[in-house]
Amino acid sequence: MLHQMNIYGKDRVQQAIERLQTFEPEEGYYLAFSGGKDSVTVKALMDMAGVKYDAHYSVTSVDPPELVQFVKTFNDVIFDYPTDCDGKVVTMWNLIPRKRMPPTRIVRYCCKYLKEGNGKGRFVVTGVRQAESAKRKGRSGLELGDTKTSKREMLDPDNPSQELIHICPTKAQRILNPIVDWSTDDVWEFINEYNVPYCKLYDEGFERLGCVGCPMSTRQESELNRQPKIKKLYIRAFERMIEERKKAGLETDWKTGEEVLSWWFGDKRKELK
Ligand code: SF4
Numbered sequence: 001m002l003h004q005m006n007i008y009g010k011d012r013v014q015q016a017i018e019r020l021q022t023f024e025p026e027e028g029y030y031l032a033f034s035g036g037k038d039s040v041t042v043k044a045l046m047d048m049a050g051v052k053y054d055a056h057y058s059v060t061s062v063d064p065p066e067l068v069q070f071v072k073t074f075n076d077v078i079f080d081y082p083t084d085c086d087g088k089v090v091t092m093w094n095l096i097p098r099k100r101m102p103p104t105r106i107v108r109y110c111c112k113y114l115k116e117g118n119g120k121g122r123f124v125v126t127g128v129r130q131a132e133s134a135k136r137k138g139r140s141g142l143e144l145g146d147t148k149t150s151k152r153e154m155l156d157p158d159n160p161s162q163e164l165i166h167i168c169p170t171k172a173q174r175i176l177n178p179i180v181d182w183s184t185d186d187v188w189e190f191i192n193e194y195n196v197p198y199c200k201l202y203d204e205g206f207e208r209l210g211c212v213g214c215p216m217s218t219r220q221e222s223e224l225n226r227q228p229k230i231k232k233l234y235i236r237a238f239e240r241m242i243e244e245r246k247k248a249g250l251e252t253d254w255k256t257g258e259e260v261l262s263w264w265f266g267d268k269r270k271e272l273k
Contacts, residue, residue, distance in 0.1 A: 012179075012182060012186055012190075013045070013190065016042075016045050016049075016178040016179055016182075017045060017048055017049040019176065019178045020045060020049040020051050020125070020176070020178050021051060023123070023176055024049075024051045024052065025123040027052075027122075028052030028053050028054060029046070029052070029053040029122070029123050029124070030053070030054060030056060030119035030122035030123065030124045030125070031043060031046060031054065031055040031056065031124075031126075032056060032125065032126045032127075033055040033056060033057050033071070033074075033077055034057065034058075034127070034209075034210070035057060035063070035067050035068075035070055035071040035199055035209065036067075036127065036208070036209045036210070037127075037188070037191060037199075037209075038127030038128070038129055038187060040196050040197065040198050041127060041179060041182075041191060041196065042125060042126070042127040042178060042179060043055060043074075044190075044196045045178060045179070046125065053125065054076075054078060055074070055076055055077045055078065056077070056078045056080045056118060056119065057071050057077050057078070057079050057080065058080050058082060058114065058115055058118055059079055059080065059081050059082070060082075060092070060110075060114040060115065060211055061092045061093060061114070062092045062211040062212050062214075062230060063209075063210065063212070064201060064212055064227060065227075066200060066201050067199050067201065067209050070197075070198075070199040070200070080118055082113055082114050082117075082118075084113075090113050090114065091114075092114065092211075092233075092234075092237065093233055093236070093237045094237075095109070095110055095113055095114070096234075096237040096238065096240070096241050097237060097240035097243070097244045098244070099241075100241055100244050100248060101241070102238065102241070102260060102264050103215050104215050104264075105215045105216055108215065108216070110211075114211075119173065120173065121173075122173075122174075123174045123175075124174065124175045124176070125175075125176045125178065126175060126176075127177075127179060128177040129177070129180055129181070129182055129183075129184075130180055130181060131182070131183050131184060132184075132208075212224060212226075212227045212230045213230065213234055215264070220264075220265065221265050224261075231261075234257070234261060235257035235260075235261055236257060237257070238254075238257035238260035238261060238264075239256065241260065242255070242256075242257070242260070
């Protein structure tokens with residue numbers, strides 16, 4: 001059994017199950033499912049909790065093919081294609097020319113179009129964990145966004161990093177992060193203990209899965225070299241982007257998609273210094 005105990009002395013698994021059962025909405029949860037280790041953990045916990053939910057995978061167009069194949073093995077996961085306000089499917093390949101610049105560490109417009117905005121009006125469950133990234137350190141167990149007042153409650157009143165309830169006036173959404181305080185070891189221990197299926201890329205040394213070529217990744221260049229088809233699609237999108245910049249009368253020193261790609265890697269190296 002999972003040996004880690006939480007601050008209330010309860011088993012982490014039991015605590016996550018209770019969180020899910022406590023807040024279960026009548027219409028069921030909307031599970032934002034990425035296919036990563038945290039997502040498969042939360043999905044398994046939801047099954048163990050016996051709560052009603054529908055799982056959704058947002059087709060980013062830049063996930064590793066191995067991950068997409070893995071997600072397809074779940075019969076109950078719905079593939080959602082991001083669309084714009086005209087109903088046109090949005091992909092990284094049409095987004096880059098439209099935005100007339102590559103996504104960067106500072107301007108990550110692609111997240112907004114490809115990953116966020118799903119589950120509007122629903123009670124969303126995610127596999128977000130505080131330990132996963134610095135950005136997520138402040139994420140709470142429950143984020144509520146349908147009131148005009150801002151309110152926070154903590155899992156542990158003496159530990160401000162463990163918010164239980166966050167009522168955000170700007171987000172019209174309720175979000176439950178049932179494993180927000182789990183460590184990476186907790187996740188792997190759970191997956192091994194309960195034989196939860198996971199994407200084979202983890203066995204090839206990947207610690208995190210997601211968009212290939214993400215400007216936030218420290219392995220952007222090597223990820224793209226590993227996926228030559230996706231690399232080619234970026235280069236083509238950059239070429240269309242150059243055309244769009246010219247049409248809009250924007251200054252550009254880039255002549256080819258390869259030049260943009262090399263700037264992109266260089267830009268990243270610069271930003272990381
Ligand atoms: S490439 Fe990175 S920044 Fe863009 S959608 Fe994917 S995770 Fe977000």
